[in-house]
Amino acid sequence: MNRMIFKHELQTRIRSILTWGLSITALVFVLFTYFSVFAKEAELMQALLAKFPKELLIAFGMEHINYSTPLGYLAFFFLFIQLCLAIQACNFGVGLVSIEETELTADFLLTKPVSRMEILSSKVGAALASLVLTDAIVWVSVFFALTIYGEGKPYDPRTLVLLLASLLFMQFFFFGVGLMISLLVKRVRSVTPYSLALAFGAYVLNAFSGVFGDVKLEYITPFKHFEPGYIVDHAAYNTPLLVFNVTITLLSLAASYWLYLHRDISAVS
Numbered sequence: 122m123n124r125m126i127f128k129h130e131l132q133t134r135i136r137s138i139l140t141w142g143l144s145i146t147a148l149v150f151v152l153f154t155y156f157s158v159f160a161k162e163a164e165l166m167q168a169l170l171a172k173f174p175k176e177l178l179i180a181f182g183m184e185h186i187n188y189s190t191p192l193g194y195l196a197f198f199f200l201f202i203q204l205c206l207a208i209q210a211c212n213f214g215v216g217l218v219s220i221e222e223t224e225l226t227a228d229f230l231l232t233k234p235v236s237r238m239e240i241l242s243s244k245v246g247a248a249l250a251s252l253v254l255t256d257a258i259v260w261v262s263v264f265f266a267l268t269i270y271g272e273g274k275p276y277d278p279r280t281l282v283l284l285l286a287s288l289l290f291m292q293f294f295f296f297g298v299g300l301m302i303s304l305l306v307k308r309v310r311s312v313t314p315y316s317l318a319l320a321f322g323a324y325v326l327n328a329f330s331g332v333f334g335d336v337k338l339e340y341i342t343p344f345k346h347f348e349p350g351y352i353v354d355h356a357a358y359n360t361p362l363l364v365f366n367v368t369i370t371l372l373s374l375a376a377s378y379w380l381y382l383h384r385d386i387s388a389v390s
Contacts, residue, residue, distance in 0.1 A: 122239065122242045122243045122246055123235055123239050123240070123242075123243045124243075126235070126239075126240060126243035126244065126247075127243040127244075127246055127247045128247075129247075130243065130244050130247030130248065131247040131250060131251060134213070134247065134248070134251040137209065137212070137213075137251065137255075138251050138254050138255050138258070139258075141205065141206070141209045141255050142254070142255045142257075142258030142259060142262075143258070144205070145202055145205055145206070145258070145259050145262065146258060146259070146261075146262035148201070148202070148205075149202070149259070149262045149263055149266050150262065150265075150266050150270075152198050153194075153266040153267075153269075153270040153271075154270060156191070156194050156270050156271070156272070157270070157272060159188040159189070159194055159197075190274060190276065191267050191271040191274050191276045192276045192277070192280055192281060192284070192353045193353060195263070195267075195281075195284070195349070195353075196284070196349035196350050196352070196353045197349075199284065199349035200324075200327075200344065200349060202259065202288070203287075203288065203291055203344060203347070203349075204320060204321075204324055204344075206252075206255065206256070206259070206288055206291065206292050207291060207292065207295045207319075207320040207323065207324075207343075207344075208316055208317065208320045209252070209255065209292070210252055210291070210292035210293070210294075210295035210296040210299065211295045211296070211299040211315065211316035211317075211319050211320050212299075212312055212313075212316045213248040213251065213252065213296055213299070214248070214295060214296040214297065214298065214299025214300040214301075214302075214303065215299040215300070215302065215303045215309060215312045215315045215316055215319075216303070216309075216312040217244050217245070217248055217300050217303070218241070218244070218300070218303060218304060218381060219303045219306075219308075219309035219312070237381060237382050238378070238382065241377075241378060241381050241382075245300075245374070248296060249293065249296070252289070252292045252293070252296065253289065255292075256285070256288050256289055256292070259285070259288065260285050263281075263285060267281075277356060279356060280352065280353060280356045283352055283356065283357065283358065284349060284352050284353065287347035287349075287352060287358070290343075290346070290347060290363070290366055290367070290370075291343050291344075291346070291347055291366075293370050294343045294346075294366055294369060294370045294373075295319065295320065295323075295343065297369070297370045297371075297373030297374045297377065298319065298369070298370075298373045299315065299316065299319060300373065300374070300377045301373045301374075301376050301377045301380070302315060302319070303315070304376075304377055304380035304381055304384060305380065323341075323342040323343060323344055324342075324344055326341050326342040326344075326345075327342045327344035327345050340362070340365055343366055345362065346359065346362040346363065346365065346366040347362075347363075347366075
């Protein structure tokens with residue numbers, strides 16, 4: 122890993138880290154201000170949800186959520202946090218290499234006395250570090266929100282850690298897949314369409330997973346791999362889906378390295 126490249130890549134993502142981290146912090150605090158209302162009217166909320174179609178509740182992971190507990194309420198809107206961070210991870214993955222090819226600076230970088238392996242490793246390391254820093258901000262915000270708005274109600278710290286740690290697994294998944302897709306495409310002119318398509322596509326698959334009976338859509342979308350309601354109910358991950366998620370992430374990164382090392386880089390004409 123090249124220290125200069127790593128430092129430069131990390132510095133270019135500081136604004137993104139702060140923007141995503143502080144935006145999600147605001148979202149967490151705003152939504153937690155309503156916890157007391159949900160906790161007091163939990164029975165009324167359950168009665169209201171009982172009138173909705175079961176398929177709809179399954180689609181949005183609301184089938185077995187207890188809104189009167191801090192972690193149950195967090196699981197209620199945790200999917201939106203996952204979606205936001207998935208988009209950020211997609212942006213980093215798709216734009217990691219493609220942005221230099223779009224701006225025609227890739228060949229300049231490759232003329233330096235640094236191997237392709239070292240270049241990509243430095244970029245990947247900086248991107249993953251950026252995701253970890255963003256998650257750290259989210260972790261702190263959730264802990265403070267629970268302390269301020271949790272009304273002193275007890276919760277299992279281990280379950281909370283598992284829930285928050287799932288964000289890293291999800292982001293690494295979207296980052297790896299996004300990077301691989303960007304290297305499979307000849308030219309990425311804009312990162313946004315790819316990022317939104319990948320993140321929202323996985324979100325839609327999650328919404329319909331389980332509704333179609335025996336169709337195993339949960340193996341496709343990482344939103345189902347780390348379903349908040351399941352983690353809170355079982356205080357554990359779904360092991361087969363966790364293994365599948367990590368395997369796909371590692372295979373995507375391995376494929377990305379192979380594609381980058383064998384990729385034809387366009388030179389400035």
